[in-house]
Amino acid sequence: MPEQPNHRTAEDYWDTFWPKAGEDSGGVPAADRMHWTQYPFHGPGAEFLAEPKTALEIGSASCVAGVALARTGVDVTCVDFSPHQMERARRWWSDEPNVTLVEEDVLDYLARTALRWDCVFSDWGAAWFIDPDVLLPLVLPRLTPGGRFAFSCVEPLAPCFGPQIVYGNGYRGEALAIVRWMLSNEQWTEALERHGFADIEVITLPGTRPGWVGTTLGTAFAPR
Numbered sequence: 001m002p003e004q005p006n007h008r009t010a011e012d013y014w015d016t017f018w019p020k021a022g023e024d025s026g027g028v029p030a031a032d033r034m035h036w037t038q039y040p041f042h043g044p045g046a047e048f049l050a051e052p053k054t055a056l057e058i059g060s061a062s063c064v065a066g067v068a069l070a071r072t073g074v075d076v077t078c079v080d081f082s083p084h085q086m087e088r089a090r091r092w093w094s095d096e097p098n099v100t101l102v103e104e105d106v107l108d109y110l111a112r113t114a115l116r117w118d119c120v121f122s123d124w125g126a127a128w129f130i131d132p133d134v135l136l137p138l139v140l141p142r143l144t145p146g147g148r149f150a151f152s153c154v155e156p157l158a159p160c161f162g163p164q165i166v167y168g169n170g171y172r173g174e175a176l177a178i179v180r181w182m183l184s185n186e187q188w189t190e191a192l193e194r195h196g197f198a199d200i201e202v203i204t205l206p207g208t209r210p211g212w213v214g215t216t217l218g219t220a221f222a223p224r
Helices: 008-022 063-070 082-093 106-112 131-144 185-194
Strands: 053-060 075-080 098-101 116-124 144-154 162-167 175-183 198-205 215-221
Touching: 008 053, 008 215, 053 063, 063 098, 075 082, 075 106, 098 106, 106 131, 116 131, 131 144, 162 198, 185 198, 185 215
Parallel strands: 053 075, 053 116, 075 098, 116 144
Antiparallel strands: 144 215, 162 175, 198 215
16 A cells, blocks of 8 residues: 655645635535535435434544534544644634544544544545554544444545545645545445454445435444
């Protein structure tokens, strides 16, 4: 597998290119519903996580999903290593109840914390930007017995499965490499099984129109 890009490269993507591409436009988001797919109001909302009391969002960006979940009464910790993303999160949500904002690399945070959560989730977040053989062994110990790991990401283009290096700057300017793990449902299932998860379900939710890009949705559980 290719090596993870260094942190400076990944920060360039979230802190420099992404805001310039227009992601910052539109003001404070509503954060009134969790959106697990790339199409608004398509697919599940917070019910995808059942009813946890505590949750950890990994790769939370500006924490919109985490805040939407917290507004249902869940205590949510949002972790992201991008200074730009977390500055926005603090500006928007610092007074939001039930939300803890942590600016730190997800892998470092998972490795150092002794806390456990009923749910760890990645809503188009860290799960497809980190080698699952590195991430999943760190996630499992951070779940309470029977706790849920849930993730969503874009449906991969068959047959191009596995880690893929892509340009992260819209093909303009200096080369900016981003690695995404574009796994098939079977590859996700095998990785989760290999690292000790149980009751695994990974599906593809089709797009909103025939032929449109779908979403990979996965859940798995820590042993009880």
